[in-house]
Amino acid sequence: MSSSQSSPTDTPPHSASTLGVSSTPAFSPLYQQIKGLILQSLQIGEWRPGELIPSEMELAARFKVSQGTVRKAIDELAAENLVMRRQGKGTFVATHSAQQVQYRFLKLHPDVGDLAGEGRAQRSILECKRIRASAEIARLLSLRSGDTVVHVRRVLGFAGIPTILEDIWLPGPAFKGLTAEQMANYKGPTYAMFEGDFGVRMVRADEKIRAVLPDEAQAALLAVPSVTPLLSVERIAYTYNDMPMELRRGIYRTDTHHYKNALS
Amino acid sequence: MSSSQSSPTDTPPHSASTLGVSSTPAFSPLYQQIKGLILQSLQIGEWRPGELIPSEMELAARFKVSQGTVRKAIDELAAENLVMRRQGKGTFVATHSAQQVQYRFLKLHPDVGDLAGEGRAQRSILECKRIRASAEIARLLSLRSGDTVVHVRRVLGFAGIPTILEDIWLPGPAFKGLTAEQMANYKGPTYAMFEGDFGVRMVRADEKIRAVLPDEAQAALLAVPSVTPLLSVERIAYTYNDMPMELRRGIYRTDTHHYKNALS
DNA sequence: CAGTGGTCTAGACCACACT
DNA sequence: GTGTGGTCTAGACCACTGC
Numbered sequence: 001m002s003s004s005q006s007s008p009t010d011t012p013p014h015s016a017s018t019l020g021v022s023s024t025p026a027f028s029p030l031y032q033q034i035k036g037l038i039l040q041s042l043q044i045g046e047w048r049p050g051e052l053i054p055s056e057m058e059l060a061a062r063f064k065v066s067q068g069t070v071r072k073a074i075d076e077l078a079a080e081n082l083v084m085r086r087q088g089k090g091t092f093v094a095t096h097s098a099q100q101v102q103y104r105f106l107k108l109h110p111d112v113g114d115l116a117g118e119g120r121a122q123r124s125i126l127e128c129k130r131i132r133a134s135a136e137i138a139r140l141l142s143l144r145s146g147d148t149v150v151h152v153r154r155v156l157g158f159a160g161i162p163t164i165l166e167d168i169w170l171p172g173p174a175f176k177g178l179t180a181e182q183m184a185n186y187k188g189p190t191y192a193m194f195e196g197d198f199g200v201r202m203v204r205a206d207e208k209i210r211a212v213l214p215d216e217a218q219a220a221l222l223a224v225p226s227v228t229p230l231l232s233v234e235r236i237a238y239t240y241n242d243m244p245m246e247l248r249r250g251i252y253r254t255d256t257h258h259y260k261n262a263l264s
Numbered sequence: 265m266s267s268s269q270s271s272p273t274d275t276p277p278h279s280a281s282t283l284g285v286s287s288t289p290a291f292s293p294l295y296q297q298i299k300g301l302i303l304q305s306l307q308i309g310e311w312r313p314g315e316l317i318p319s320e321m322e323l324a325a326r327f328k329v330s331q332g333t334v335r336k337a338i339d340e341l342a343a344e345n346l347v348m349r350r351q352g353k354g355t356f357v358a359t360h361s362a363q364q365v366q367y368r369f370l371k372l373h374p375d376v377g378d379l380a381g382e383g384r385a386q387r388s389i390l391e392c393k394r395i396r397a398s399a400e401i402a403r404l405l406s407l408r409s410g411d412t413v414v415h416v417r418r419v420l421g422f423a424g425i426p427t428i429l430e431d432i433w434l435p436g437p438a439f440k441g442l443t444a445e446q447m448a449n450y451k452g453p454t455y456a457m458f459e460g461d462f463g464v465r466m467v468r469a470d471e472k473i474r475a476v477l478p479d480e481a482q483a484a485l486l487a488v489p490s491v492t493p494l495l496s497v498e499r500i501a502y503t504y505n506d507m508p509m510e511l512r513r514g515i516y517r518t519d520t521h522h523y524k525n526a527l528s
Numbered sequence: 529c530a531g532t533g534g535t536c537t538a539g540a541c542c543a544c545a546c547t
Numbered sequence: 548g549t550g551t552g553g554t555c556t557a558g559a560c561c562a563c564t565g566c
Contacts, residue, residue, distance in 0.1 A: 030535075030536070031536085055550080055552080056552070068535095068536065069536060072535085079343075080528065081528060087543065089544080089550095089551065090550090091551090091552075104527075205527040211475035213491070213493050227477070227491060230493070231474065252475075254474035258472040260473075264344065264345060264468040291542095291543080293553080319533080320532080320533070321531090330557070332555065332557085333554085335534090350532085351562065351563050352532055352564035355532090
């Protein structure tokens with residue numbers, strides 16, 4: 001069905017999702033609608049991170065469109081790092097566990113050597129408590145003041161040197177049961193643990209970066225003089241549907257590392 | 265020609281550009297080869313920034329491929345911000361002058377309000393001299409030690425407050441004739457001036473970011489106490505073919521602004 | 529109106545991975 | 548070999564722009 005040159009009894013093509021009166025017709029291409037449907041399946045967990053999704057032919061049959069239309073929908077999802085294609089094997093739900101995209105949100109790189117050469121970060125969890133969200137934290141996470149959030153404070157070290165001090169706030173309900181042990185002992189990226197243990201997949205994030213001086217407590221935890229300039233990074237990470245699911249405030253030492261960014 | 269099911273006298277499809285012996289066959293899809301050809305035309309200036317390039321049908325005829333193949337090539341160029349498509353009008357060579365992408369390399373945003381609300385940065389050029397490149401500058405610009413480079417030092421102010429102190433190094437030959445007046449008086453982004461006056465188009469850049477304390481001279485120029493933490497941003501900007509064409513070292517005040525980054 | 533990019537389809541064949 | 552994603556083509560029609 002649904003080709004523009006099909007029989008007149010077919011469902012009209014390009015049917016906009018928003019019917020009724022609207023100042024803009026809200027024209028939406030078929031492949032965008034298909035993309036939306038696939039996105040829904042990802043959201044509800046029909047296929048879990050790392051799993052194979054149905055082949056393009058199968059999806060085309062399910063949605064009653066041509067393979068090319070499904071292809072274009074998946075192309076966009078792949079461009080947004082929501083799925084990963086592998087020729088000859090299939091299309092997989094993206095996961096932070098995948099070797100090739102591990103730590104893709106960590107932009108702090110050692111000045112010499114590469115990330116892999118550092119063994120891996122040592123994590124020490126200083127705190128992991130359920131608290132009530134302040135007005136500010138609540139606003140940034142789209143919660144209400146006083147809602148329960150999990151607050152984690154940790155230090156990450158590279159090559160034995162404490163380098164990152166981070167405070168993390170997570171919505172309480174979605175992360176019920178999160179423990180300090182879990183944060184400390186999980187092998188691999190924290191976001192991979194969030195996927196596996198809580199079914200929360202972070203798909204994008206925004207960061208605001210500043211230069212700051214640490215307060216006494218921060219300086220002590222990073223073992224630096226109190227006049228050391230440090231990088232302040234505030235991150236809001238989002239899951240599907242642009243829903244904020246993590247607030248992270250970190251301060252980074254940048255004497256042996258730097259924040260690397262590609263502009264294009 | 266060139267379809268896989270065409271007559272046997274046709275040019276073979278998927279002809280790799282690297283003939284002869286090679287450990288990897290270096291298979292290159294047709295559309296990638298077309299993309300390369302279009303890229304060449306952009307490089308040699310067959311179409312200048314802001315200009316309309318030939319229609320997909322014309323290019324398909326020129327290269328003897330189908331419109332779909334040209335389309336896929338242009339799709340990738342558009343994704344890399346090298347060209348811009350406008351339905352009903354055509355495909356244009358991207359330019360830093362275009363309103364919608366002005367200052368796309370400037371990631372420092374005011375904490376309140378938006379970039380447009382600030383009027384526009386005031387530029388004061390402190391220096392604009394031809395010098396010989398140090399070993400370090402030469403290495404970062406892929407030049408030889410002692411080659412001529414243009415060194416510019418300037419302060420950018422927002423709302424009357426000096427906010428950015430920048431040193432810029434440019435390869436001498438490509439920027440012959442660049443003057444302080446030009447740097448100061450050009451309306452619009454500096455990179456737009458580079459395009460218009462020198463035919464150098466920056467297409468991407470890498471940045472390394474650190475937190476630093478200013479030396480006395482820097483503190484004076486930014487009118488801040490010498491213990492103010494500042495953001496140090498080292499940028500290498502590239503033109504076509506990944507050729508480095510600018511080294512920029514800036515220090516940013518981040519008391520009223522922040523460096524904004526989107527992770528995905 | 530004609531010309532542009534944008535969408536959709538159908539079919540063929542290629543490169544790759546598993547079995 | 549079979550099945551996957553990847554490439555390429557050809558043709559039709561849609562949406563937008565400007566004459």
